[in-house]
Amino acid sequence: MKWLIMVGAVLAVAVAAVVIIGALLPKRHVVSRGTLIHQSPEAVFALISGPPTWRPSVKSVAELPARNGHVCWSEEDKRGQKVTYERVELEPPRTMITRIADPDLPFGGTWKYDVEEVEGGSRVTITEDGEVYNPLFRFVSKFIMGHSATIDGYLKELGNKFGEEIKPEA
Numbered sequence: 001m002k003w004l005i006m007v008g009a010v011l012a013v014a015v016a017a018v019v020i021i022g023a024l025l026p027k028r029h030v031v032s033r034g035t036l037i038h039q040s041p042e043a044v045f046a047l048i049s050g051p052p053t054w055r056p057s058v059k060s061v062a063e064l065p066a067r068n069g070h071v072c073w074s075e076e077d078k079r080g081q082k083v084t085y086e087r088v089e090l091e092p093p094r095t096m097i098t099r100i101a102d103p104d105l106p107f108g109g110t111w112k113y114d115v116e117e118v119e120g121g122s123r124v125t126i127t128e129d130g131e132v133y134n135p136l137f138r139f140v141s142k143f144i145m146g147h148s149a150t151i152d153g154y155l156k157e158l159g160n161k162f163g164e165e166i167k168p169e170a
């Protein structure tokens with residue numbers, strides 16, 4: 001019985017430490033990652049600015065009514081999490097900015113996609129200007145997943161779609 005109380009106390013202290021550390025971290029973070037894709041900027045931009053049905057991590061996509069003149073949609077991932085997005089800027093074939101448009105999520109922010117023509121194809125850079133509101137999620141995002149994990153996954157899916165193995169870079 002004594003061991004059970006000790007284990008419970010250690011777990012409670014660990015959880016409290018994680019929450020305290022998370023609360024001390026800034027809510028906002030900015031991270032950029034990019035890669036070379038051996039395709040024209042027009043081909044890359046046409047893919048990333050359309051519905052994300054090409055992404056294996058996306059289970060379903062639903063078009064939503066426009067908000068403030070912006071295109072909106074909802075994505076459901078393979079784990080069943082749904083996120084509503086809004087495209088707030090579009091300058092083909094160079095720049096697109098999307099924003100999480102669901103205020104009830106424990107996170108939010110924008111993604112800026114830049115496509116630059118370079119020798120051998122296109123340099124695709126994604127910049128996340130994000131916020132994580134929940135201290136526990138903030139800890140996980142910073143120390144366990146890493147702020148660039150979602151961008152890295154997206155860039156790898158983009159490379160795979162074009163039949164390329166890529167390595168995201170800072």
